[in-house]
Amino acid sequence: DAGVTQSPTHLIKTRGQQVTLRCSPKSGHDTVSWYQQALGQGPQFIFQYYEEEERQRGNFPDRFSGHQFPNYSSELNVNALLLGDSALYLCASSFGTGAGELFFGEGSRLTVL
Amino acid sequence: AQKITQTQPGMFVQEKEAVTLDCTYDTSDQSYGLFWYKQPSSGEMIFLIYQGSYDEQNATEGRYSLNFQKARKSANLVISASQLGDSAMYFCAMRHLISNFGNEKLTFGTGTRLTIIP
Numbered sequence: 001d002a003g004v005t006q007s008p009t010h011l012i013k014t015r016g017q018q019v020t021l022r023c024s025p026k027s028g029h030d031t032v033s034w035y036q037q038a039l040g041q042g043p044q045f046i047f048q049y050y051e052e053e054e055r056q057r058g059n060f061p062d063r064f065s066g067h068q069f070p071n072y073s074s075e076l077n078v079n080a081l082l083l084g085d086s087a088l089y090l091c092a093s094s095f096g097t098g099a100g101e102l103f104f105g106e107g108s109r110l111t112v113l
Numbered sequence: 114a115q116k117i118t119q120t121q122p123g124m125f126v127q128e129k130e131a132v133t134l135d136c137t138y139d140t141s142d143q144s145y146g147l148f149w150y151k152q153p154s155s156g157e158m159i160f161l162i163y164q165g166s167y168d169e170q171n172a173t174e175g176r177y178s179l180n181f182q183k184a185r186k187s188a189n190l191v192i193s194a195s196q197l198g199d200s201a202m203y204f205c206a207m208r209h210l211i212s213n214f215g216n217e218k219l220t221f222g223t224g225t226r227l228t229i230i231p
Binding site for chain 2: 040
């Protein structure tokens with residue numbers, strides 16, 4: 001049973017560019033949440049997708065957007081990249097929108113130069 | 114607003130000794146839950162243990178136990194008989210409702226880097 005898979009694992013972008021990160025949830029899960037983990041910090045909630053809609057959003061600008069597909073997989077898009085967007089982006093999946101049983105992927109490490 | 118505080122940036126512990134990682138929290142919610150996660154260098158957050166705010170017994174999972182003191186708002190993780198493989202970042206996190214429709218998120222602390230010395 002595959003867990004949460006994320007791609008790419010590492011990527012380097014320059015300021016102003018756009019990036020798309022992908023997440024496949026654990027089998028049987030229908031909800032995907034995205035978290036940003038800056039170096040030396042704990043993860044911060046970006047947003048949650050359920051039934052192909054953004055359900056809740058943390059304190060992140062509109063440059064951060066997402067999508068959920070009918071197969072429950074999800075994408076995180078970041079436009080107009082800033083140096084401060086450099087971080088590990090973690091995807092977490094669950095069955096339903098509660099946080100009681102979140103399964104995390106290994107993350108996508110984004111470096112913005 | 115919810116807040117998790119972990120005051121130990123790093124800890125060094127001799128192999129086979131027990132270690133306590135500190136976590137205090139702040140919330141005005143009556144119902145909440147507290148987690149501990151382990152994050153190895155691979156990046157994945159690995160669930161260790163969970164304590165609900167209404168659970169009367171302290172949670173235990175193998176070598177992990179959670180020392181829950183509700184009045185003090187603390188939820189310390191105790192690892193008994195530490196092993197070299199326990200070296201990693203450890204995060205305390207709190208689950209809480211963010212909508213009236215059952216949406217929840219986790220709020221994390223800044224973590225503690227645990228190093229086990231042979």
